[in-house]
Amino acid sequence: MKPERFDEGRFEYGEAVRVTRNVRNDGTYPGLDVGHLLVRRGSLGNVVEVGTFLQDQVIFTVHFLSQGRMVGCRLEELISADEVWNPSRFEFRDKVVCTLDLGVQGNVLVAKGSDGEVMKVIRDDARIQYHVAFHARTLQVPESALAPAHPETFCEPEF
Template sequence: MIEDRYDEERFDFGEAVRVTRNVRNDGTYPGMPVGELLMRRGSVGHVIEVGTFLQDQVIYTVHFLDHGRMVGCRAEELIPASAPWNPSRFEFRDKVVCRIDLGMQGKVIVDKGSEGEVLKVLRESLPLQYHVRFPGRTLQVPESVLEPADPENFREPEE
């Protein structure tokens, strides 16, 4: 019995889509080193093919005409180009540092300078919010209380 997949045919041929996270070479893009940035989050392209990988993952081949690249993307990395887009400073797995003490009910629960990792970007909320895993707990925090954990190697997003 074949089960229905929630993400099959989410996007149609020719549909304009936007990548929601940076797409890096996982070794399947020829001529570039593994880990190299292929497309920056927020870039818009058009679906030119729908296929599968390992028989259980739907992969959309997206042509980013402005960049001259065709890149395979999973459904969870894409949104319709017409959907609201709030650019974020950080993304999934970025290491961040808390700029202030964070408290709950009068108690400091995360000290200023504590390092955390971004688990999710909540683009629908304004101001932009993140789920960040700090030592011992996960919190939803606004972008304004975060800074890069490694500022010397952090690359600000392009507008």
């Protein structure tokens, strides 16, 4: 059994962590445009520094070796690398295409090949699902029924 942490909410120097949200450049990462994806959700890194921002926010500088980046992360964006992680292929705002007809009771609501946009990732169980907006409809769709809309530029996640 893993010992309980008395310093819950803190990670120590060298501790392995996983980022739970995409980290984009907010303007503080030099050389890249604001909004540029720095580290994809699910990536593993190691804490190299603990500091504060605006005197009340704890910021962990995490070295993500596979991306070659050191990025500041807030506590709510990190979990221990040992914690259970249920990875998803797609994320909020990803453009997708359905790979089969989607329907209810034999009525096709969205035809195979229709473009959509991921509005929410649902990871409540082992099977990842998404709320996907297809033109005038939003449906809950299993990951297996989706493909990237632009596979040539799609970045597969690290698992």
